[in-house]
Every structure is written in C-alpha cells, then in structure tokens.
Amino acid sequence: xxxxxxxxxxxxxxxxxxxxxxxxxxxxxxxxxxxxxxxxxxxxxxxxxxxxxxxxxxxxxxxxxxxxxxxxxxxxxxxxxxxxxxxxxxxxxxxxxxxxxxxxxxxxxxxxxxxxxxxxxxxxxxxx
Numbered sequence: 637x638x639x640x641x642x643x644x645x646x647x648x649x650x651x652x653x654x655x656x657x658x659x660x661x662x663x664x665x666x667x668x669x670x671x672x673x674x675x676x677x678x679x680x681x682x683x684x685x686x687x688x689x690x691x692x693x694x695x696x697x698x699x700x701x702x703x704x705x706x707x708x709x710x711x712x713x714x715x716x717x718x719x720x721x722x723x724x725x726x727x728x729x730x731x732x733x734x735x736x737x738x739x740x741x742x743x744x745x746x747x748x749x750x751x752x753x754x755x756x757x758x759x760x761x762x763x764x
Contacts, residue, residue: 637645
C-alpha cells in the first residue's frame with residue numbers, strides 16, 4: 637500500500653468514527669428531547685389546573701369585594717342616619733333639658749333659702 641492510500645484509509649476511518657460519534661450524540665439528544673417533552677406536557681397539565689384554580693379564586697375575591705362594597709355602603713347609610721337622628725335628638729331635647737335643669741337649680745336655691753335660718757334678720761339687727 638502506498639502512502640496516499642494509507643492516508644485515505646486513516647481519513648476514512650476517522651470520518652467513520654466521527655459519523656458514529658455524531659449518531660450517538662444525536663441518539664442522546666433525541667432521548668433528552670423526549671424527556672423534556674414529557675416534562676413540558678406535565679407542566680402544561682399542572683399549570684392549566686392551577687390557572688383554573690386561580691380564575692376561581694379571583695372570581696370569588698371579586699364577589700367578596702362586591703359584598704364588602706355593599707356592606708360599606710350600608711354602613712355609610714346607617715352612619716348618616718344615626719348622625720341625623722342624634723342631631724335631631726339634640727335639637728329636640730337640648731332646650732327642654734336645659735330649662736328643666738334651670739328650674740331645678742332655681743327651685744333648689746329657693747328651697748335652701750326657705751329652709752335655712754334667716755340670715756337677713758340677723759343682718760338687719762346688726763344694722764340697727
């Protein structure tokens with residue numbers, strides 16, 4: 637065999653080994669792609685379930701927010717009604733209560749004067 641034939645034979649063997657290596661790498665890559673595809677399908681199924689749960693939770697939260705809004709509106713209405721009622725009660729009872737307290741204070745002072753010994757007689761005696 638000549639030197640050129642030897643070089644061609646060695647080059648052919650090296651190319652064959654390279655092709656076999658590439659086929660082996662391609663087989664490993666294909667196996668990994670299948671594994672990744674299976675994992676992606678599982679993640680897709682799980683994410684769809686989680687997404688449905690998230691939609692349900694968001695819908696429930698929106699419903700609860702509407703209910704809270706209605707309760708707040710009712711609370712504001714009750715607050716305004718109580719505020720108006722307290723103002724009305726103050727206007728209705730403030731003047732009569734003050735008058736009753738004034739009459740009571742005046743009556744108490746009058747009773748004290750009537751029941752206490754007359755100091756005015758003793759002061760008149762002193763003046764004479």
